Amino acid sequence: MSVADPTTTIDATLAATAALRCEGLVKAFQGVHAVNGAAFDVPAGQITALIGPNGAGKTTVVNMLSGAMKADRGRVFLGETEITGWPSHRIAQHGLLRTFQLSRELGGLTVLENLLTAAPNQAGDSFLNALLRPGLIRRQERENAERALHLLAVYGLYRHRDTPARELSGGQKKLLEIARAVMGQPKVLLLDEPMAGVNPALIDVLGGYILDLKKDGVTVLMIEHNLGVVERICDYVIVLAEGKTLATGRLSELRQNTEVVKAYLGEVMDASATH
Amino acid sequence: MTLLWLSVGFGLVTTSVLALAALGLSLQFGITNYINFAYGDFMALGGFFTYFLNNEALHLNIWLSMAIATVAMGFFGVLINRLLLGPFARRFTSSHYVLIVTFGLSLIMLNVIYSIWGADVRFYSLPPGSALHIGPLLLTTSQLIVMGIAVVLVGAVHTILQTTRLGKSMRAMSDNGTLAMTSGIDTRMVTTVTWFMSGALAGVAGAVLGVSEGNLTPAAGELFLFVIFAAVILGGIGSIYGALAGAVVIGMSTEISAAFINPAYKLDIAFVALILTLLIRPNGLIARPGMT
Amino acid sequence: MTYYIFTLVFFLFDYFILAMGLNIQYGITGILNFAYIGFVAVGAYVTGVAAMPANTVGQHYILGLGLPFPFNLLLGGFAAMGLSVLIALITLRRLRTDYLAIVLVSLSLVFYDFCNNYVSLFNGADGLYNVPEPFAKTLGLGSNNFIVFFACLTGVVSLIMWFVMSRVMRAPLGRTFRAVRDDAVTAAALGKNTFWMQMKAMMIGSFFAGIGGGLLIQFGGSFNPTAWLPAETFVVFAVLIVGGAGNNIGMFVGALLVETLLIHLPAFLPEIPGHPGLIEYIDTVIVGVVLMVMLWFRPQGIVPARLRKTASFGVDERLDEEAGELDRTTALAGVGTRAEATR
Structure with missing residues (x-):
C-alpha cells in the first residue's frame, strides 16, 4: 500500500515551530501493533486534529505523548525538550496536559x-x-x-x-475535564475526543472554548471524529491509519490528496454521520 | 544426608497441606476477584470442628471427622458468601470494603474459636501408626494419608475443571466475569459451588495442618495464611495450576531449608520468596492469571 | 477508680493519634495498610529500647540509649517512619489494592514472627518490661499519680499531633492525597507524582503510628508480641470507619466509642470463672460485628468527611452575577446536574 510521505505535506516553516513532535512511535499489545511508527509535528499555537478510523491507534498515541503509556520505541519532543520515557506527572509539569476520552473526575x-x-x-x-x-x-x-x-x-x-x-452530569464532566486541564496552564493541550457523547448544542459551546484557547496561545491536539467540527475549528489535520501517520496538512488539502486518503476520510465521514 | 531426606518427607507433607489450601483460595479468588483474609480462620474452624467430632462429641475416627468437617465447612463457605461477603462485594464498587470485611470476619472467627475452645493447644487422637520407609523417605501412616488426601482432592478439582460443564463455566468466569454472565452462564450457581469448594478445601486443609503439625491452635490458620499467599502469588494469583506449582516450591523450600537454618525462621523463606516475586514479576513467576 | 478513668482517658487519646495516622493513609490517600499495627509496634519497641539503659538483667535488646522523654518517643516515631519508607519502596510500585493488602498483611505476620523469635532484637516473646517511666522520678510520682500524669501528657501530645494533621489535611497536600485516592491516573496527568505522594502519606501516617506506639509502651512500661497481634490493625480500622474516614473529629469519636467504650471498658469487668479471656474474646467479636454493621448502614461513619467550600479559600464570591449569565449559556446547551435531571 502506498502511503503519503508526511513530511512533504506540512510546511517546512511549521516543522521548525513544532510545539510537540514525535518520531517512530511503536506500541504493541501482546504482539499486535496498535501503533507502528507514527511520526508527526504539532504546529505551535494552532489547533490540530488527529483523525483516523477506529483502531488506528489515536488514543494509544495520545497516551504515549502524555506519558500514560511507555512507548516500545520512538521519541517524543515537547518544544526543544526530549520527553521520551518521562512519567506523566513530569510531562504535565512541563506544560503538556491532557483530557481523557471517558471523563475521569476526581469524584x-x-x-x-x-x-x-x-x-x-x-x-x-x-x-x-x-x-x-x-x-x-x-x-x-x-x-x-x-x-x-x-x-x-x-x-x-x-x-x-x-x-x-x-x-455532575456527563456533559458537565466533559467541561470540568477541559477546565481542569486549562487550570494547569498548558503550553500543549491534548484532547481525547472532547465532543464524544456530547449533545449538538454543547458541541458548539465546546468548539468555542477550544478556539478561545488558541487565542490564548495554547497549542491544541485533539482526537476528533466529527469532520464538521474539524473543518470549523482545526487548522491542521493528522491522519493516522494502522498505527502510522498517513498524511498531514489542512483538511482542504487532504481532501484533494491521494485516493487512499480519500478512502480513509470517507470512512471517517461515514462514521461521523452515523453518530 | 538422613536429615535432608527427613526434611524432604516433611516438605512433601507441607506441600500437600499447602496445595489444598492454595487451591481453595485460588478458586475463590478467580471467581470473586477479591482476597478472603479470613481464609486462615476458615482453616482453623475446619480443624477445630474436626477436633470436636474426633475428641469431644462423637469420638469418631479422625479421618471420618475430617470428612464431615470438610463438607460442613463447604456449606459454611456458601453461607458466608450469601449472607455477608456477596452482598458487600455487590454493593460497593471499591474492593476496599469487602477486603476490610474479610479482615473483620477473620477477627470474629478467631475470637469465636477462642471463646469456644480457649487458647490451649489441642491434639487430635490419631490411630496408632508406625513409621514406614519408602525409598529413602521416612513417613508415618498419617502423613501418608495426608498426602493421599491432597492427591485425591487436587485430582478431583482438576477433573471437575477440565471435563465438566461446571468446570468450564468456572474457568470462563475466572477469565472474564462479565463475558461469562452475558454468555448465559449461571454465575450465581457457579459462585455458590466455588464457595462450597473453597470452604471445603479450607476445612480439610485446616484439619490436615493440625495432623501434620501434631497440634491445633486457633491462630495456626492465620499464621499459615501468608505461606498460602506466598504460594499463590508465586504461582500467579487466580491461576489454579500456578498456585499448585507455587505450593510445591514454597512447601519444599521452607522444609528443606529448615534442615540448614534455624527452623524458627523457615517461614521467612516463604516471605523472601513472596517479596522477590513481587519485585521481579508481580503477576507471578509461574503462570498468567486465569484458571488455565 | 482514678486509675480506671485515666486508663480510659489514655487509650482515648492514644487511639486518637493512631486513628489519625491510619486516616491519612487509608481515609485520605486510600492506601489499605493492613500492616498498620506493625508500625505501632516498631514505635513502641524503639521508644522502649531508646529509654532503657544499655543493660538490664534478664532482657536482651538493641540500642539501650537511656534517652529521656520525649527524645526516645521521637526516635520511635522516626523509626516507624523509616520502616514505612522501606516497605513503601517495595509495595507501592505497580501493585493492585489486594496485592498491596496481601503483602502488608504478610509483612506484619513475618515481622511479628521475627520479633517473637529473634530474642536479641526486642527480647523475643517476653517483650520489653520495666521501661523507665518518663518524669516519674523527677516529679516523684507514685504509680497512680503517674497514670493521671501520663494520660494528661498523652492528651497534650495528641493535641499537637491533631494540629499537625489538620495543617496537612487543609493544605494542598491533603487535597492532592485525596486526588490520588480518587484516581491516581488523573492525579498523575495533572502533574502529581503519585508514588511520592503515597510515600509521603505512608511516612506521615507511620510517624503517627510510631508515636502512638511509643506512648503505649511508656504508659504500661512494657510491650510484648501479644500486644500487637496482626488482628489489632483491625481495631484501628474499626475506630476509623465508625468515626468516619477522612475526618479528624471522627477519629476522636471513633476512638471514644470503639477503643474506650467497646474495648477497654469491658476489660474492667470481672473474669467469668473457668473461662479465662472469654469476655475479651466476645468483646472482640462485637467490635467486628459493629464494624460490619457500620460499613453496611453508614459507610461514611458517624462524623462524615466534610466538603471544602469555596468560602473557606478566602475569595470574593462576587462573581455570582456574571457567572449566572455564563451558566445560562450552558443551560441552553442542555447540561444540568444529575440531580437536576431527575428532579
Whole structure:
C-alpha cells in the first residue's frame, strides 16, 4: 500500500515551530501493533486534529505523548525538550496536559477542588510548607481559587463549584475535564475526543472554548471524529491509519490528496454521520 | 544426608497441606476477584470442628471427622458468601470494603474459636501408626494419608475443571466475569459451588495442618495464611495450576531449608520468596492469571 | 477508680493519634495498610529500647540509649517512619489494592514472627518490661499519680499531633492525597507524582503510628508480641470507619466509642470463672460485628468527611452575577446536574 510521505505535506516553516513532535512511535499489545511508527509535528499555537478510523491507534498515541503509556520505541519532543520515557506527572509539569476520552473526575473532590488540584507549582504540596508556612499557602490558595472560579464561570460550572464532581452530569464532566486541564496552564493541550457523547448544542459551546484557547496561545491536539467540527475549528489535520501517520496538512488539502486518503476520510465521514 | 531426606518427607507433607489450601483460595479468588483474609480462620474452624467430632462429641475416627468437617465447612463457605461477603462485594464498587470485611470476619472467627475452645493447644487422637520407609523417605501412616488426601482432592478439582460443564463455566468466569454472565452462564450457581469448594478445601486443609503439625491452635490458620499467599502469588494469583506449582516450591523450600537454618525462621523463606516475586514479576513467576 | 478513668482517658487519646495516622493513609490517600499495627509496634519497641539503659538483667535488646522523654518517643516515631519508607519502596510500585493488602498483611505476620523469635532484637516473646517511666522520678510520682500524669501528657501530645494533621489535611497536600485516592491516573496527568505522594502519606501516617506506639509502651512500661497481634490493625480500622474516614473529629469519636467504650471498658469487668479471656474474646467479636454493621448502614461513619467550600479559600464570591449569565449559556446547551435531571 502506498502511503503519503508526511513530511512533504506540512510546511517546512511549521516543522521548525513544532510545539510537540514525535518520531517512530511503536506500541504493541501482546504482539499486535496498535501503533507502528507514527511520526508527526504539532504546529505551535494552532489547533490540530488527529483523525483516523477506529483502531488506528489515536488514543494509544495520545497516551504515549502524555506519558500514560511507555512507548516500545520512538521519541517524543515537547518544544526543544526530549520527553521520551518521562512519567506523566513530569510531562504535565512541563506544560503538556491532557483530557481523557471517558471523563475521569476526581469524584470525592468538589468541582473547585478538581481545578485547584491542577494548579501548577503549589508550595502547599510540600509537607514542611504545609506545616510551617500557612500564610504563603493561604495566599497561593486564594490566588489559585480566584483563577479557578473565573475558569468555572467561563466554562459554566460556577454554580456547581461546591458540588462533589461525581454528582455532575456527563456533559458537565466533559467541561470540568477541559477546565481542569486549562487550570494547569498548558503550553500543549491534548484532547481525547472532547465532543464524544456530547449533545449538538454543547458541541458548539465546546468548539468555542477550544478556539478561545488558541487565542490564548495554547497549542491544541485533539482526537476528533466529527469532520464538521474539524473543518470549523482545526487548522491542521493528522491522519493516522494502522498505527502510522498517513498524511498531514489542512483538511482542504487532504481532501484533494491521494485516493487512499480519500478512502480513509470517507470512512471517517461515514462514521461521523452515523453518530 | 538422613536429615535432608527427613526434611524432604516433611516438605512433601507441607506441600500437600499447602496445595489444598492454595487451591481453595485460588478458586475463590478467580471467581470473586477479591482476597478472603479470613481464609486462615476458615482453616482453623475446619480443624477445630474436626477436633470436636474426633475428641469431644462423637469420638469418631479422625479421618471420618475430617470428612464431615470438610463438607460442613463447604456449606459454611456458601453461607458466608450469601449472607455477608456477596452482598458487600455487590454493593460497593471499591474492593476496599469487602477486603476490610474479610479482615473483620477473620477477627470474629478467631475470637469465636477462642471463646469456644480457649487458647490451649489441642491434639487430635490419631490411630496408632508406625513409621514406614519408602525409598529413602521416612513417613508415618498419617502423613501418608495426608498426602493421599491432597492427591485425591487436587485430582478431583482438576477433573471437575477440565471435563465438566461446571468446570468450564468456572474457568470462563475466572477469565472474564462479565463475558461469562452475558454468555448465559449461571454465575450465581457457579459462585455458590466455588464457595462450597473453597470452604471445603479450607476445612480439610485446616484439619490436615493440625495432623501434620501434631497440634491445633486457633491462630495456626492465620499464621499459615501468608505461606498460602506466598504460594499463590508465586504461582500467579487466580491461576489454579500456578498456585499448585507455587505450593510445591514454597512447601519444599521452607522444609528443606529448615534442615540448614534455624527452623524458627523457615517461614521467612516463604516471605523472601513472596517479596522477590513481587519485585521481579508481580503477576507471578509461574503462570498468567486465569484458571488455565 | 482514678486509675480506671485515666486508663480510659489514655487509650482515648492514644487511639486518637493512631486513628489519625491510619486516616491519612487509608481515609485520605486510600492506601489499605493492613500492616498498620506493625508500625505501632516498631514505635513502641524503639521508644522502649531508646529509654532503657544499655543493660538490664534478664532482657536482651538493641540500642539501650537511656534517652529521656520525649527524645526516645521521637526516635520511635522516626523509626516507624523509616520502616514505612522501606516497605513503601517495595509495595507501592505497580501493585493492585489486594496485592498491596496481601503483602502488608504478610509483612506484619513475618515481622511479628521475627520479633517473637529473634530474642536479641526486642527480647523475643517476653517483650520489653520495666521501661523507665518518663518524669516519674523527677516529679516523684507514685504509680497512680503517674497514670493521671501520663494520660494528661498523652492528651497534650495528641493535641499537637491533631494540629499537625489538620495543617496537612487543609493544605494542598491533603487535597492532592485525596486526588490520588480518587484516581491516581488523573492525579498523575495533572502533574502529581503519585508514588511520592503515597510515600509521603505512608511516612506521615507511620510517624503517627510510631508515636502512638511509643506512648503505649511508656504508659504500661512494657510491650510484648501479644500486644500487637496482626488482628489489632483491625481495631484501628474499626475506630476509623465508625468515626468516619477522612475526618479528624471522627477519629476522636471513633476512638471514644470503639477503643474506650467497646474495648477497654469491658476489660474492667470481672473474669467469668473457668473461662479465662472469654469476655475479651466476645468483646472482640462485637467490635467486628459493629464494624460490619457500620460499613453496611453508614459507610461514611458517624462524623462524615466534610466538603471544602469555596468560602473557606478566602475569595470574593462576587462573581455570582456574571457567572449566572455564563451558566445560562450552558443551560441552553442542555447540561444540568444529575440531580437536576431527575428532579
